[in-house]
Amino acid sequence: MTYHHLSVLIHRQAEKYGDKVALKYRDYETSQWIPITWNKFSRTVRQAANALVALGAEEQRNIGIFSQNKPECLFTDFAAFANRLVTIPLYATSSSAQAQYIINDAQIRFLFVGEQFQYDAAFSAFGFCHSLEKLIIFDRSVVRDPRDKTSIYYDEFLALGEGLPHNAVVEERTARASDSDLANILYTSGTTGEPKGVMLHHFNYREAIRIHDIRLTAMTDKDVSMNFLPLTHVFEKAWTYFCLHRGVQVCVNLRPADIQTTIKEIRPTLMCSVPRFWEKVYAGVQEKIAQESGLRKAMMLDALKVGKMHNIDYLRAGKTPPLMLHLKYKFYEKTIYALLKKTIGIENGNFFPTAGAAVSDEICEFVHSVGINMVVGYGLTESTATVSCFLDKGYEIGSVGTVMPDLEVKIGENNEILLRGKTITTGYYKKPEATAAAIDKDGWFHTGDAGYLKGNHLYLTERIKDLFKTSNGKYISPQALETKLSIDRYIDQIAVIADQRKFVSALIVPVYGLVKNYAKEKGLEYKDMADLLQHPKVQALFRARIDTLQQQFAHYEQVKRFTLLSEPFSMERGELTNTLKLKRSVVAKNYKELIDKMYEE
Known part of the structure; x- marks a missing residue:
């Protein structure tokens, strides 16, 4: 696969795919999904890149994006990369005080905000943030504070780049863009203490994309991915960049609570999620079984038993299931499993990466038994997401999968998992002590998670700090x-x-x-x-x-x-x-x- 630097990725893909749909977002007025082609994506990124120059954004300086998932988050990201800027996403649910901390720590001049909640939180922090010059508002329906004399809406921002008045500057900056440039600072909302900004460079993303190309071969440009987790989270961010690199259509889910509706409207083939999503599916099925009686109940229980034997005892272990078992499985695949998948909205499913917390063995077994390919994985912001994930065959239930290609993992003192490789952060922004505490002199990053290796399978036991x-x-x-x-x-x-x-x-x-x-x-x-x-x-x-x-x-x-x-x-x-x-x-x-x-x- 050809790798394109993130500063030019969208334009190269537009040359390849033209008017094929790259993104979709939901218009809540009409309940319709609006498509954005690769050509339109590329044009909007160029215009936004010109607008950033018009605002006075300088190379390798930080801009912030404080929004729910919206296509504008991606336009702004790639426009920033074209100018060699660093983007800092803030969680859409952040309080004014949290936003203030990040704006001041990263000396953000321009902050892009999504909806009324983010605008209000950012505006109330404005007076306490000396570096902050301007808010750029994605959503046209946001009502500005009467005292606000500086904010502009995103369409006004884009108008600054109309006709590409600063394209020579953008092109010159893009030509200088390199893998050693800083791409993002991702603030982890630590369960203790103040947040730390994890620095991810373009080389971290290049390597993450390269090793996922080796591992995730089942993915093609015919796939459709539902962007459900926040783009602020490294798991969804790195995954979305990877999808765009592979030419996958990305459907942007604005409000996390709407996923039950939007997933049925899109019926995606791919979606990153957290174990809680599958726990709810499992609970729903258990609830349904509990309500049934007689033959229907017996069939549902048998379907789970047959699925487990077929997919876990045989296929997972690389063995061929006996003919009778296979025929029974095929019957349930067309009836019970099909109905379940259709009810969730994933009957077109290819595979579903799942991480962010521990997946219990029951959930893992259940999901695989009904023929849903859940790719369990483990990763951190500091490792540009994936450290390990399931293979299609030979995965071990209870593990967090097989270590990614070319990433070094070893078990240190107190069974701590240590990592070394090109996807690992160089450290925490403006926090030399925290960086020195996390990365030892031999370059091993200390995860704070305890676990063990069995062959190349990684198992987590607990969070040492917890x-x-x-x-x-x-x-x-x-x-x-x-x-x-x-x-x-x-x-x-x-x-x-x-x-x-x-x-x-x-x-x-x-x-x-x-x-x-x-x-x-x-x-x-x-x-x-x-x-x-x-x-x-x-x-x-x-x-x-x-x-x-x-x-x-x-x-x-x-x-x-x-x-x-x-x-x-x-x-x-x-x-x-x-x-x-x-x-x-x-x-x-x-x-x-x-x-x-x-x-x-």
Whole structure:
């Protein structure tokens, strides 16, 4: 595959594909998907690149993009690369204070904002950001603050580049663009401390694309990818660049909550997702099986059994399934599996990369049994995403796949996973101490994740920094327990508590709808959700479900007491990061009284 530097990628693809559709986005007024051809993509990028020169953007300086996923994010990215600028994405859910920290840390002059929420957060931070000169607003329906005298809308910004008045400057800058240029600074919304800006250079992306070309051979320019995770996240960002490099059509999903609708409208062949997406699919199927009876129930259970034998016991191991098993599988493929995939919207599925958290063995087995090719992987912002991922055959359930080509992985002290290679960051922006702590003198990056290698298969055991030590001196891994328990259809969110405590407890956010259904079935009376969650029958239901799921854990690792919460953990209260990971210290502080109560004698 020919690799084109990201500064020229879109133009080279336009020469190859012309009026073929490159991107699609949803018009919410008409509920229609609007196509953007490669030619139009290329023209818009050129115009935006000229507009950046008109604004006074200088080479190797930082610009920010603070938006939900929109085609404008990509126009701006590639226009910036043409000018040798560095783009810094901010999570669309960031607060004003978070935005202010990043703008000041990176000395951002121009910030592109998406919708009203991002505009409001950015504008209220404006006075505290001395480097910030201008907001450029993607969404025309955003209402500007009456005091705002500097912001412009994206169409006004593009008008500055109409007729390409500064093309000579852009061309000259693009000619100087090199692999050693900085491409992005990605701020990780760490679960502790202030965010760190991970520097990713163009050589990091070149290498990431090269090793994915070797690994992901099933992908072609006939594929359609649903861009669902935030483009701020390295997983989706690097994946989208890779899709564009392979000529794949990218459909941009604006609002994460809309995925159930948009996936059925697009019916993609590819989509990056997090395990939570598949956990919900699994819970839905379990729910359906629980409601069925007689022959239909027996068939559904048999379909899962047959799928497991066919796909996992035989195909995965590189063996040919017996004829009768194969015929049964084919029957279910046309009936039960087909219906399931169509219901989700993935009946055209090719493969589905999944990472960002641990995937439980049950979920992994289930998804593969019904013939969905979920490519489980592991990666970090600091490694330009993928460190390892499943192969089509020979993947090991419980592992995070096989190490990517030409990436060095070794296991260090405390079983820590160490990485070395061309996809690894050179360090954290303006943070020499943090960089020195993460990358040792031999160039090994310390991930903070513990694991082991079995051949070329990588297994994760726990996040070293997240290990809890009980007051009895026993170490427990909260993620392992949380991953196991969160597959239960009644559990939406869970925070395991154990650090410096004498036993393990948990705060649980239930799936409220299912608890209400249960109350209706059992004829339970209650005033409100808080009252219902205290009901002895509801408490007993959760106790039984937790005990069933935690059997394989050692006695000291099991949840002894739990509290059901009547409202979910939230980003507003700082309990979740932008990538929806738990901030354990904030949860411990916010729920101190409830937690202490679980430890009363």
